[in-house]
Amino acid sequence: MGAEAIQPAVLLVPFPAQGHVTPMLHLARALAANGVAATVAVPDFIHRRIAPAGGRAGGTAHVDADGGVVLASIPSGILPPEEGAAADPPGFAAILHAMEHHMPAQLERMLLTTTTGCGGRVACLVVDVLASWAVPVAERCGVPAAGFWPAMLASYRAVAAIPELIGKGIISDSGTPVPSNQTYSDGQEQVIRGLRILPAQLELSTNELPWFVGDSATQKSRFAFWIQTLHRARGFRSVLINSFPGEAGSAVATAAAADDDDEGHLPRRGPRVLPVGPLLAGGNVVDRGKGDSVVVAATNNPPTPPQQPCRKNPSMWHADSTCIGWLDAQPAASVVYVSFGSWVGPIGHEKIRELALGLEATGRPFLWVLKNDPSWRAGLPGRYAERVASRSKLVEWAPQEDVLRHAAIGCYLTHCGWNSTVEAIHHGIRMLCYPVSGDQFINCAYITRVWEIGLKLGRVSQDGVRDCIERVMDGTEGTRLSEKMKELRERVVTAEARSLAQGNVKSFVNEIKTDYPLSM
Template sequence: MTIPHFLLIPYPVLGHVNPLIHLSQILVKHGCNITFLNTEFSHKRLNNNTGSGSGLDNLKTSGIKFVTLPDGLSPEDDRSDQKKVVLSIKTNMPSMLPKLIHDVNALDVNNKITCLVVTLSMTWALKVGHNLGIKGALLWPASATSLAMCDFIPKLIHDGVIDSYGVPIRRQEIQLSPNMPMMDTENFPWRGHDKLHFDHLVQEMQTMRLGEWWLCNSTCNLEPAAFFISPRLLPIGPLMGSESNKSSFWEEDTTCLEWLDQQLPQSVVYVSFGSMAVMDPNQFNELALGLDLLDKPFIWVVRPSNDNKVSINEYPHEFHGSRGKIVGWAPQKKILNHPALACFMSHCGWNSTVEGVSGGIPFLCWPFAKDQHVNKSYVCDVWKIGLGLDKDENGIISKGEIRKKVEKLLLDEDIKARSLKLKESTMNNIGKFGQSTKNLEKFINWAK
């Protein structure tokens, strides 16, 4: 049997980079060879913010080789404009990838790249690999349910549920398959985007078929029905790489861990909305005042703006925040597994959702976009391990609502018990005889 050599290619946002890094670490442990391709810009940011002796340095010593290609944009270009990034990557990188593969293979002719693993928006690389006779797979960075929804787009158009722009013909609740939760057509993952984005997604779903496996950072117990949709879907989660090697575009503030050590068990509210969500200033103020009202210790992640200097939002004058700790970026998994934690106020991005479930932590759900609304319905309606925050008539989640829901959640012993039970059944998947462990072995054997 040959040792598989994987080339992993994430789209350059943290929600794609981190699950692929965790997958790399697991594959290395299984004796596989790993080459990891970042865009030059993304790689530089990751290197700058992991400090010496952590992050990418550790990953290099663990046997992961890093390579880069330019994304085609200039240093001054605004990379928070995802449309611009996707278009530039799709225009520039495909022609450069064959040479990069050739150069990597030339370094060790007995250990050539045998399989590509890409994330969404990088499926063009599967085409390149296909033309070179290299196997391919996809790691889907969101829930398997959202993948099933995207896979159903042609059927949804055919059945008159959405038009060719992805817009619902009328608002309704539908079920993709008998055992799946009801979906509000307003909450389809592509809602809020334009025709260009929708067409890109449809095209990605087509190109993805060149990947023989669609790997998911999920488990059979979390979304059982979703895995009956397609035989390509393979749950291999929760992806638990080593936390010290997690990559980030911002430096993690680890002082919050010492601060957590000084708090009472199950007393701290953790507030973080991931690496992409942007909050309107009025809502930001209301959240700040709501955290003050709680009169409970809290950790609040207020991400630096893209230039890494200042936060975009000003705190309201009345805010004192004396019970809390505000950080620019945090070691999330360590926080979610800390005995002092009481609950997680989250945007319900899939990576954060899986991390919260794996920590056994109750949720307060505050979705912003894409698949986050669907994830919220799993948390609140299917798993029943959290509560949603409701907007008022002005579309704002008020400070009173924040206080009311936190207090209600922390008194709910049933939610706490279900959270711990779900943690146990989810973590069993990556045990020695767990389903995700078996699936991963099946995938590695296929790659051989």
């Protein structure tokens, strides 16, 4: 059989969270559409939640699905919940222990036994940068590894600049901000200046860097995690970024720029940076009833694969689809959609109470995704659901893509996770931002200060929530946000933008085929 008939095998390893698994599956589909045999390997506790019914779980058993991609299960050592017990995913500490101490041996076995239909071995391991535990495994097995960053390029560059931030005395060796005479408008600490990693108009504070999560001990632990991640990622030849080429304000937007050694750029001879997103499922045209139509370019249909691919948007959570029928009954552009994503910690009972009262005070219909857990719902005022039942709907989880494309949605109160941000842009929805942790602060800064397609909710109070919603939904400010959103959306979803991203995918696939010869 000729070499041109061989389909190289690529194994993709996401970090085990919904916001990482989803874009990795989309990337796998894009690779499959370009002649790659793509397998996404997830821990068993994720596999049990997203695999189609009847699929085989455990070990390296594959589950057939749709789009040319195979879903594989890696034993994690984390026991499934007992029958009748809560099926929530394990916490960060348990996941980290599984990734560092149990899953490497399982992945090594998978790398040494996974083959293409023609008998070739795995040609490349694509590793979520946050799943850097897989990099040493690839090195031991002699398999080249590439990185995947499921968020925007700006947040990748902020993390990659940690050595420079330390060297310039902006943060300490443990990641904490170094005291400065500068203050930020929100009362936070030093504004990061003198670096070219981010555009000046962001005025990003040191307290908005991605490792600032929880208390001081948690922050130091997360910073150590990032240091280890950077060390392991040094050997990546390429890093695929889930963002659009020419991301506004980024100093490095193309592969060629990665070789620039000017201050603030990625180090010379560092990984080749390839924007390949935003990685979304195909869409359609939605008329929002405001004179705007959202034109979403559908992805190319991949050739029929020998195995069935994974479902378009497998979710770890059971979505309440009744909210779509409820939206059908609402006027166009009238509904406030509220969701803090799948992996954000509770924001506190008092903030939930003020948020609830603020939503009620607007008199507008709203759809609120709120986990049915005391850590979230105990903050609701007494008999709240009954009080607002005539014009609101509270659900545990929603089919978000279907919600955001619905003509009834007028604005989105969001934690600013990158997937949620991209989906909102994709469907032309103005945003009210309340970042909680991680890269959400950088995303929020872009939304509010660079792209100007949303506002930041500063103080969570009844009056503050009500007033911000009114500003986003109505008046001259709302109109300005809509105009800015239209401009950005046209840049992101056009055929030209998609062509650039698809060109980078093809370049990466050609690199695999040329430089990563198959072991026959």
